[in-house]
Amino acid sequence: MSKCLFLILLVSVSLSNFVRAEADFRVSGFGTIGVVTTDSKDFGYRADFSKTGGVFENDIDFAEGSNLGVQFDIIASEEIDFVVQAVYRDQKELNLDTTINLAFVRYAPNPNWSFRIGRTAYDLFLLTEYRDIGYAYSWAHVPSEIYGVIPHRYLDGVDVTFNKPIGDITFAAKLFYGENEFPLTAYGSSSAGLFRLDDTIGLALDFHSMDWEVAINRTRLKFDSQVAEPLIEALVQMDALVPNFSAIWPNSMAFATDIDLDNRNGIYTSVSGQYRFDSVTVISELSKISSESLGVPGVESGYLSGIYHYNAHNFFTSLAFSDSEEFKLEGINLAALEQVPFGLEAYEGAELLLNYFTINQKTFSLGWRWDFDPNMSFKLQLDHTRIDKGGSTFWQPPAKDYTTLKRTGHVNALFANVSFLY
Incomplete structure (x- = not known):
């Protein structure tokens, strides 16, 4: 039985003891029918790091x-409700575990406290609760520089939330703990492997009023991944079997230790907010990823977006960025390494691993949203992205010959979609 099925069974059994005969059962849903095209033959657009495809010229x-998506809500009593949400987003493996976004039981003994157990939204972003619900935001897609880097949608675990009105301001603090796994695609790969996060613990603080909102997040997690193991084993074997390998690849053993991801800690920190004027909304998020491993270097990302509201129309613009340090292997004798069996393959694998999260780009966006129906909207958005400092790993390459790939350039991408609720 999958973990998700076990969670659903657990919360269902827990709920059954409290359900009233007149329990309220609700069904709702959402969706987006969208099209994407670009003008680049070198950089293939993808929505996030879980996607294996790429949209080229x-x-x-x-x-x-x-x-x-579809969502089921059961209001069992004044204190208890049960939520299940399933989303189809072109998953490579389509099963119950990959489609269930939410599956939790919530206990709220009073207006100030709420406790949840099961599969909940992974609370990292300002738009965490509705990042897949296109109708809920003005853009044609959420900014890739923030939301594309971490494809993980949910957390299997528990959380507790405290709400407290303070004058005209509402303060909320959420403490959450759990684990999750989500497909992550290697640069240029046609398949996605599961990337697991264990012992995830985070604190999310939120202050909001009628006109503004400010949110702060600090999350600590442990990587459960053996993605670097083949490279580490290769370096250990070469050091043991090749005479004077330390002269060919200096500090290779220290390097092998530093690139290991398994059981290493990572930290996600973000500050976000929005302010609503009479006819304009300003939204911004800033985030930083850091870790104990060279395999996940520091990444700083953010965006600033302004949205002008006019009757059923929203006109928006945004500027987004993502910045990380490109890692270059230096001091290695490539001529000598070429004579070592699989030596160059190890070097290329090391560069690929080290720069997997090297995402250096800036995107300027212009767009329009038209709410032509109370439950439907049409959106059109043009993105211009400048990729520099080797930061092209978010985009899929046209081939797997990494030595000839372009690392810098420009991409124009056009998005058009219809989002709806039902």
Whole structure:
């Protein structure tokens, strides 16, 4: 039995003891039918790091910008409710575990406290609760520089939330703990492997009023991944079997230790907020990723967006960025390493691993949203992205010959979609 099935069974059994005969059962849903096209033959657009495809020049793609979701809510009593949400987003493996976004039971003994157990939204972002619900925001897609880097949607665990009105301001603090796994695609790979996060503990603080909101997040987690093990084993073997290997690849053993991801800690920190004027909304998020491993270097990202509201129309612009340090292997004797069996393969694998999260880019966006129906909206958005300092790993390459790939450049991407609620 999958973990998700076990969680659903657990919360269902817990709920059954409290359900009233007149329990309120509700069904709702959401979806987006979207198309994406770009003008680049070198950089293939993808919605986030879980996607294996890429949208290149002359492609017209519906998979990257489309999804369909359904949500079931059971109001069992004044204190207890049960939520299940399933989303189809072109998953490579389609099963119950990959489609269930939410599956939790919530106990709220009073207006100030709430406790949840099960599968909950992974509370890292300002738009955490509705990042897949296109109708809930003005843009045609959430900013990739923040939301594309971490594809993980949910957390299997528990959380507790405290709410307290303070004058005209409402303060909320959420403490959460759990684990999760989500597909993560290697640069240029046609398959996605599960990337697991254990012992995730975070604190999310939120202050909001009628006109503004400020949120602060600090999350600590432990990587459960053996992605670097083949490279580490290769370096250990070369050091043991190749004479004077330390002269060919200085500090290779220290390097092998530093790139290991397994059981290493990572930290996510973010500050975000929005302010609503009479006809304009300003939204911004800033985040930083850091870890104890060279395999996940520091990444700083953010965006600032302004949205002008006019009747049923929203006109928006945004500037987003993501910045990380490109890691270069230095001091290695490549001529000598070429004579070592699999030596160059190890070198290329090391560069690929070290720069997997090297995401250096800036995106300027212009767009329009039209709410032509109370439950439907049409969106059109043009992105211009400048990729520099080797930061092209978010984009899929056209081939797997990494030595000839372009690392810098410009991409224009056009997004058009219809989002709806039902």
